[in-house]
Amino acid sequence: MLRVLPLVLSLTAVVLSACGGGPKMDTATMTAATPIDAAVFSPLGQAQEYRIGAGDKLNIRVFQVADLSFEELTVDTSGEIQMPLIGVVRAAQRTPSQLSSDIAGRLSAQYLRDPQVTVTVTEAASQKITVDGAVTKPGVYEMRGTTSLIQAVAMAEGPTRVADLTKVAVFRTINGQRSVALFDLGAIRQGRGDDPAVYGDDIIVVDTSRLSIFMRDAIAALPGLALFRPI
Numbered sequence: 001m002l003r004v005l006p007l008v009l010s011l012t013a014v015v016l017s018a019c020g021g022g023p024k025m026d027t028a029t030m031t032a033a034t035p036i037d038a039a040v041f042s043p044l045g046q047a048q049e050y051r052i053g054a055g056d057k058l059n060i061r062v063f064q065v066a067d068l069s070f071e072e073l074t075v076d077t078s079g080e081i082q083m084p085l086i087g088v089v090r091a092a093q094r095t096p097s098q099l100s101s102d103i104a105g106r107l108s109a110q111y112l113r114d115p116q117v118t119v120t121v122t123e124a125a126s127q128k129i130t131v132d133g134a135v136t137k138p139g140v141y142e143m144r145g146t147t148s149l150i151q152a153v154a155m156a157e158g159p160t161r162v163a164d165l166t167k168v169a170v171f172r173t174i175n176g177q178r179s180v181a182l183f184d185l186g187a188i189r190q191g192r193g194d195d196p197a198v199y200g201d202d203i204i205v206v207d208t209s210r211l212s213i214f215m216r217d218a219i220a221a222l223p224g225l226a227l228f229r230p231i
Helices: 005-016 096-110 149-155 185-189 213-220
Strands: 057-062 070-074 080-083 087-090 117-123 127-133 139-143 168-174 177-183 203-206 227-230
Touching (some): 057 096, 087 096, 096 117, 127 149, 139 149, 149 168, 149 185, 149 203, 168 227, 177 213
Parallel strands (some): 127 203
Antiparallel strands (some): 057 070, 057 117, 080 087, 127 139, 168 177, 168 203, 177 227
16 A cells, blocks of 8 residues: 555645635646646656555466466565566566566566566555545545546545635655646536546645645646646
8 A cells, every 4th residue: 555644744734824815827728738848747647657556456467378377466465476487576666567577578588488468457455545625524535446536526525615626736746756737627527628547645635725825836837737747
């Protein structure tokens, strides 16, 4: 299970310090995914591929090799799995594609010629997200498997009646760097935008007017909706 507490504690001061004013974004001129320099900004779809964790259940297929294919392997508490021939394989904190490449590399080194390996996460162990801001029940919630932004807000029993749904921030750690992206939840609800996936350790703040001036300024500098930027 990923740990959410360090990120929560680091943001507590800014989330709870409700200040007025601050620059506002002209969201009417923004798109859901404005093209941007990938070296600095990450579109949502590329922000973070799911990383395997302890307790996850994996489907592993080695093409045309039934003895090396498994309907279900569970990642143990140390983050490892056991495979025939190659033994212990580290799975935790790797993406399915990274694990596939590692298994294929080990098999090709001694046993198979150009093995085709596919790894799929069939069931994700519970992970935690934080939903804060203008929601009915702010708090830390457990999720299993793929969860969207709308579903995450629903866990907190939805936004309050006065919430500004055009300014929903998602804080996420990407490659060790805390980042933030802004979403228009109202547009997503109306089908005018994609409902993005959220990940373990994400912090969702509905209505960014509740953040500190510093954080509002950082969000106001974002080049468009659904783009993660380091803060």
